Amino acid sequence: PIPCVPWQSQTSGQYQRRVHGGLLLESTELYTNTQIEQGIKDSPAIFLRDTALSATKGASDVPEPLHRVLTYESAPAVHWLQDNFDVDLTILGHMGGHSARRCHRGKERFPGMMITYALMTALDNVIKAEGDKRARLITKARVNKLLTEGGEVIGVQYEKGGKNYKEYGPVILCTGGFCADFSEDGFLAKHRPELLHLPTTNGIHCTGDGIKLSTALGAGTVDIDAVQVHPTGLVNPDEPDAKVLFLAAEALRGAGGLLLSNEGKRFCNDMGRRDYVTGEMNKLDKYPYRLVLNSEASKEITWHCKHYQSRNLMKHYTSGADLAADMGIPVSNLEKTFADYNKGAEAKSDPFGKVFWPATPFTANDSFYVAIVEPVIHYAMGGVKIGTDSAVQTSDGTGIPGLFAGGEVAGGVHGLNRLGGSSLLDCVVFGRVSGASATRYLLNKISVGDVHGGPPGSVGSGGGGATGSFTMTVSPGSKNVVVSWDGSAGASAGSGGADTPSSDSNVPLRSSYDDDDPPADEGSSADGDGEQELVPDGLELTMEEVAKHTTEDDVWVVVNGKVLAPRKFLMDHPGVKKRS
Numbered sequence: 001p002i003p004c005v006p007w008q009s010q011t012s013g014q015y016q017r018r019v020h021g022g023l024l025l026e027s028t029e030l031y032t033n034t035q036i037e038q039g040i041k042d043s044p045a046i047f048l049r050d051t052a053l054s055a056t057k058g059a060s061d062v063p064e065p066l067h068r069v070l071t072y073e074s075a076p077a078v079h080w081l082q083d084n085f086d087v088d089l090t091i092l093g094h095m096g097g098h099s100a101r102r103c104h105r106g107k108e109r110f111p112g113m114m115i116t117y118a119l120m121t122a123l124d125n126v127i128k129a130e131g132d133k134r135a136r137l138i139t140k141a142r143v144n145k146l147l148t149e150g151g152e153v154i155g156v157q158y159e160k161g162g163k164n165y166k167e168y169g170p171v172i173l174c175t176g177g178f179c180a181d182f183s184e185d186g187f188l189a190k191h192r193p194e195l196l197h198l199p200t201t202n203g204i205h206c207t208g209d210g211i212k213l214s215t216a217l218g219a220g221t222v223d224i225d226a227v228q229v230h231p232t233g234l235v236n237p238d239e240p241d242a243k244v245l246f247l248a249a250e251a252l253r254g255a256g257g258l259l260l261s262n263e264g265k266r267f268c269n270d271m272g273r274r275d276y277v278t279g280e281m282n283k284l285d286k287y288p289y290r291l292v293l294n295s296e297a298s299k300e301i302t303w304h305c306k307h308y309q310s311r312n313l314m315k316h317y318t319s320g321a322d323l324a325a326d327m328g329i330p331v332s333n334l335e336k337t338f339a340d341y342n343k344g345a346e347a348k349s350d351p352f353g354k355v356f357w358p359a360t361p362f363t364a365n366d367s368f369y370v371a372i373v374e375p376v377i378h379y380a381m382g383g384v385k386i387g388t389d390s391a392v393q394t395s396d397g398t399g400i401p402g403l404f405a406g407g408e409v410a411g412g413v414h415g416l417n418r419l420g421g422s423s424l425l426d427c428v429v430f431g432r433v434s435g436a437s438a439t440r441y442l443l444n445k446i447s448v449g450d451v452h453g454g455p456p457g458s459v460g461s462g463g464g465g466a467t468g469s470f471t472m473t474v475s476p477g478s479k480n481v482v483v484s485w486d487g488s489a490g491a492s493a494g495s496g497g498a499d500t501p502s503s504d505s506n507v508p509l510r511s512s513y514d515d516d517d518p519p520a521d522e523g524s525s526a527d528g529d530g531e532q533e534l535v536p537d538g539l540e541l542t543m544e545e546v547a548k549h550t551t552e553d554d555v556w557v558v559v560n561g562k563v564l565a566p567r568k569f570l571m572d573h574p575g576v577k578k579r580s
Helices: 033-038 044-055 065-072 074-085 111-130 187-191 209-215 274-284 295-300 302-310 320-327 331-347 422-447
Strands: 018-020 023-025 091-093 103-105 142-149 152-160 163-168 171-173 227-234 258-260 289-294 315-317 368-380 391-393 399-405 470-475 480-485 511-513 557-559 562-564
Touching: 033 074, 033 091, 044 065, 065 074, 065 422, 074 111, 074 422, 111 422, 142 163, 142 209, 152 171, 171 209, 171 422, 209 399, 227 274, 258 331, 274 368, 289 295, 295 302, 295 368, 302 315, 302 368, 315 320, 320 331, 320 368, 399 422
Parallel strands: 152 399, 171 399
Antiparallel strands: 018 023, 091 103, 142 152, 152 163, 163 511, 227 368, 258 289, 289 368, 315 368, 391 399, 470 480, 557 562
């Protein structure tokens, strides 16, 4: 879920006004549309304080500048997703370390999946409608070098199909963290070797590539040893030693789930910060721990429970007696735990400091969804050093021109401990900030004719930049900026030198290649074509027939009523082929 409150800038104690999407935000009493509808009282200052406390593990509530960007830009980010991409974020949850219900998610499915799919679909639609005039998507490629000229980053070199190619323009790093870097000389081995024995929730692509590329150019790092261990990785009883685990969404505890020891007892504030809960689990050492949701809690988050159950990560019990029998304890243990918990909820007093009591009362006569959970490497707070404009910086704070970063690749946004839900928020907020900053950088370069792009000798390359006259047309209605060159020179910042745009043409994105054009991508990212080898149209199949195709070399899946055979995509999809 994405936590958010409205944007407000603060100068000398006075709130300034800012217009976002036609909405004037000027009062501390304004929240997101969802919060307003549900009567939730919150404020940017409270969210900022929660973030600072988490970032310092409770040592200080004094925020850093990046904390302010994250929190004060949160509501505009959520409204942007809702208004422009129709993402459902109408459910509010309470996650660990937050002082209010501000974590937004939809009625079904995981919010990260829905946000990513919505953005991918929008990008696909742009490409389908306009070709490569505004965007081009390159898949199954690996960036292996940042291109520089005169101290500026002017593009990237990437490998695809065994050959190297180049793309020119400002670069935004969105490569994620390093929580699957288990190599002998990797980040975990260097900075947190004591965690190497733990499983991870990260895919094998999370090896800190963006950090390595940027530090090779002199970028600084922040909090690189700050790695978050999440308390609730989901254990499949049939695969207890798996190295990659699914995460039990924190929304499960926000809905009312309780953490119990192997004796059926509570041992912590279930809604405490992740570092605190993990520490209490290890201190008590009463494994296996279970996450227990009664019928009321599971009803609020039904889709998640059924999804986890389908993967053998959660089990449904019709009574507390059945649960106790499976745990090998007397049902009286659960009855006492539930009775004590209910008394605390009534008195608003808890020995572990819990202050929110959703889904009470708990009784042993109820039904339950239950998962076995254990600590798991989840998130790297450390990463490359950035400024409030997302520009990558050296250790002394000097910006590296043309290089920006957003998401987990960047450090300093969450300090030593990230609040639940703020990872997705980070991606959206600093994705928007880095995009705006890179665009501003690009337009500034264009405005003074300092345009890089293309191999030596091509139009627009070299220190002199582009020459000749150009016209810039800004269309507020369509939110487009069109740059047209005359015939004397024709390269755009972000274009390569492989081709020269014709006179009076809008300049598309272009690249330069060492040998020839890169292999064409076989399909778009979100519509299930191309690499997914669509089973021929017109062939009607039953689910029983699809269920017969389950081997690695012959696997079928059903998406939106279509049967796909994603053999080539299997190794790239973290939810299809598991690795241990």
